[in-house]
Amino acid sequence: MPSSVRIRRAITVGALSTTLVLSAATYASSAPRTSTELPNLAVQSTRFDHYEYAAGDAAAVTYVLHNFGTVDAEKVVITAGGSGDPWELQITDWGGVGFGDEGITVPAGQSASVTLRGTVSAGSANVGRVLVAFAFGGANGDSDDSNNYGDARASVPGATGILTGQSYYDRNGDGRNDPGEGVAGVRVTVVGLYDIDRTATAFTGDDGRFLLTGLPVGNYELRVRPPEGWWLKYGDGVGSADVRANENGEQSLEVVPST
Incomplete structure (x- = not known):
């Protein structure tokens, strides 16, 4: 073996067997551990x-x-x-x-x-x-x-915030929420998660907008129910929302006709 050739050049024959044992141990220690x-x-x-x-x-x-x-x-x-x-x-x-x-x-x-x-x-x-x-x-x-x-x-309780947003139907198919595309009557309910003991509901107005105020900051389950004749375009009507004291995260609720 190449290792034994190197050993013979470096040491006497009398020490050969001892060095070979040490060399074998070195190879074994470098093997991956199980x-x-x-x-x-x-x-x-x-x-x-x-x-x-x-x-x-x-x-x-x-x-x-x-x-x-x-x-x-x-x-x-x-x-x-x-x-x-x-x-x-x-x-x-x-x-x-x-x-x-x-x-x-x-x-x-x-x-x-x-x-x-x-x-x-x-x-x-x-x-x-x-x-x-x-x-x-x-x-x-x-x-x-x-x-x-x-x-x-x-x-870390104490602060309050708001949750707002708009429901709309993209009538012209341009991928945007344009003026006049708001849908009224969409019910939006939030249920506090973790230790937030708060439930609140609002309905979108003629412009499609809703506003919930005085919510303890934190995580909420968001439940959305369009009126008869409409469906949410995305999702099953249950999501999440994060209410913060110094920030306002806008909820975008796109709906489509059910027929």
Whole structure:
């Protein structure tokens, strides 16, 4: 073999067998490890320390990690996450698992908790929620990284916003909502999601427009029912809407005659 030729040139014959054994071990160690030789981290839970906050509050989020593998997960840190949205928790303490930290060890078959601490931003008050979302990994790999991610949300109540939009029929087929194309009598209902205890309904006027005011900011289910003789052109009449304090997202509801 080419390796034995190199060995003979470099050492004496008496040491040949010993060196060959070491060479074989070197080749074996470079072989890919099987899944049973790797850790298997999973995020089992992600929780804020309170259900509700106000802008400027301190908040903590605890991740519980479990290693289902037979090998310790070493130097576990955050490997991905953070969208940059203004309603994310502004982390000030990464709990030793930040992108530049040394990380922690999660022993095989055991769990470990990691707590991130930060401040609720003013952007959270605008949308009614604060979020975190991160993935974890160890320096020595993972046999299944599909479950290494965890996210959580908490409410930031108090602000209100509006929801508005227009229903129309594109009579001239130009792909635009032109003056005079509004359709009256379309029922628009919003139902609060998560912990928003609010339901409200409006009908479009002669110009096709509707307006709902005083809605707590946050996520809503949007239900649309055209009057008899009309159908929504797209969708089944159930969608979603996001109400924000300082923004106005226009809802466009295109309808077509049912016959």
